[in-house]
Amino acid sequence: MSQTPATSSKPAAWRTTVVRVTGGVEFWTIPVAILLAFIVGGVLMVVAGVNPFDAYAALVNGAFGTTQHVADTLIEATPLALIGVGIALCFRGGIFNVGAEGQFLLGGMAAALVGQALGTAPSIVTLLGMAIAAMIAGAAWAGIAALLKVYLGASETLTTIMLTYVATYLVSYLLNGPAKDPASPLAQTAPLTSSGLLPALLPGTTLHVGIILAVVVAIAAHLFLRRRVGGFQLIATGLNPVAARSAGLPVRRIFISVFLASGALAGLAGMVQVAGVQGKMIVNLSPGYGYTAIVVALLGRSSPLGALFAALFFGALSAGGASMETSVGVPASLVTIVQYLTVLLVIAYTAFRTLRRPSRTAEGEE
């Protein structure tokens, strides 16, 4: 593990592999992997004594059955897409941001605090202030890992995970202490005023405008990678940092920038969740969005638009999984199993194909 940053002067094997693993797979493998993962999930349900067809029917109904359920799917997809796009950008640059969960939580916390402070301002001012604060908080938290990686060679996979634990306790402290709503017995902030709430998108449902933000961010990231010099530099750095440095690219600055961008997007997702769904900051703001978003980025083959579609799919699974748990009694963690199995199957197939290809560079080495 430590070798990743320690040898940041030469391309760590995994960097190039991530790009290849997630970029080189034929599209048909993804539906096949999903199908296989669902079959394994079905077998698990049989073992648990549940009829898998009932359970999957409940899942589909929970994801798409009514307008509100479709709204639930989109609401669940929103944070996954925002965070997933950021992680995908990191992957493109050869960075593995495993700590989006903590960046997300701190973003939500900062948004709630600013939302309270600006509670009487016009809505647009309050929301903008919340978004900016959340992005700064998320970026700052990611920035710690970025600086430790670039200047001290600390593995970002480990530091980001550790920073997530620290962030979780920090938020727990704030919500039980200084930021706690004195009127509530729960560890949460006071509710935001209406100017701190995201406007509704679809009357009659709880859908908020966050999903539009997610789509805009994904498209912007896509255009950035395709059309801007910075995007090209990012991809070049991810494919081969040594070559990129030899070509005069500011590799360190690129690493730090993409890390900050990813943290800012995770923080923004926290703001969207606070302002669009909860109306306040709560301890359990995230059911693991930051981690699921890693799989979203992987399944989306590290492309922003791919991550957007993967987020929609996983959003449907999450929304459906929740209703599956209540109506059929299957633990919602089954959905997590299906999600990670899908991505592991895609990785396995891609690796298998790499092995069979008689290429001298198949191992991702120099």
Place this chain on the structure above:
Amino acid sequence: MDILNWIVSASGEGFFSATMRLAVPLLLAAIGAIYAERAGAINVGLEGMMLSSALSAALVASSTGSTTTGLLAGVVTGVGVAALLAIFTVLLPADPVVVGISLNLLAVGGTSFIFRVAVGQAGTTSTTPVIEASPIPGLDQIPILGPLLFDQSYLVYIALLGVVVTWLVLKYTGWGLLIRSAGEHPAAVDSLGLSVNRTRFLALLVSGGFAGLGGAFLSLVASNQFVENMTAGRGYIAMAILILGQRSPWGVLIASLIFGAGDAFQLRAQLDNTGIPFQFLLMIPYVLTIVTLAVFGRKLIDPAALGKHFRRGHR
């Protein structure tokens, strides 16, 4: 002055005993990972192996009533998860970090699912039999060293034995040489007609077995139950310990004792009501890990072929 007095008083016998108890799961996982990393195989799956083993050990121990069977189940589970990782990263050229993290996250969902199906939605309160301390008469009376080393459960003695054995194996046996060669110069191993990938596969399985012991320790010794996500990042902390301990058995022992002491210190501070919010005390092990990575991240020389997939006839 108060703080100083408190530190002196907190460093009593309970402190040293707790230090060892908190260090051992980390030590076990890190000791095993020495085999894997010295052989050139990165094991990012420690967290998932420990978590899966903590669950299987608890379930088997509570259904059979035997902690030994539970312990064995933990080891088997750790080896099983390690085999999965080895298939992906040794047999197949998949990325060890991505697969390791994915397996860890799969383990979070998987253990939660199995636990809820096995125990019911109720939650975390199925208690398991506990492995009690078996003090070594006479030696347990020595100040500091007594509670630290000789008044512990037998799993602690196994862990300490593991340090010595690992040191001997790596330094003085043919297999140890094979492991180190597979990590430093796989082509040389291959040219002798020995299998790099079989060596790495086995080393990962050993690593899984040790991580399994560490996971079982959590649910059978350190507590009497399985709690969802109870490893709380210990698998990742063990990877930092590996770095701090420079992948040497003795170094890893010292490093895990430092982390154990940090954890014991914060637990003690929570009990003694020092006025510091408990959340900040709980951060200590994680902050310690970050500091370790920042200070030692670049100082350690990795095995030359660490993390590089080996394929015959390909350079």
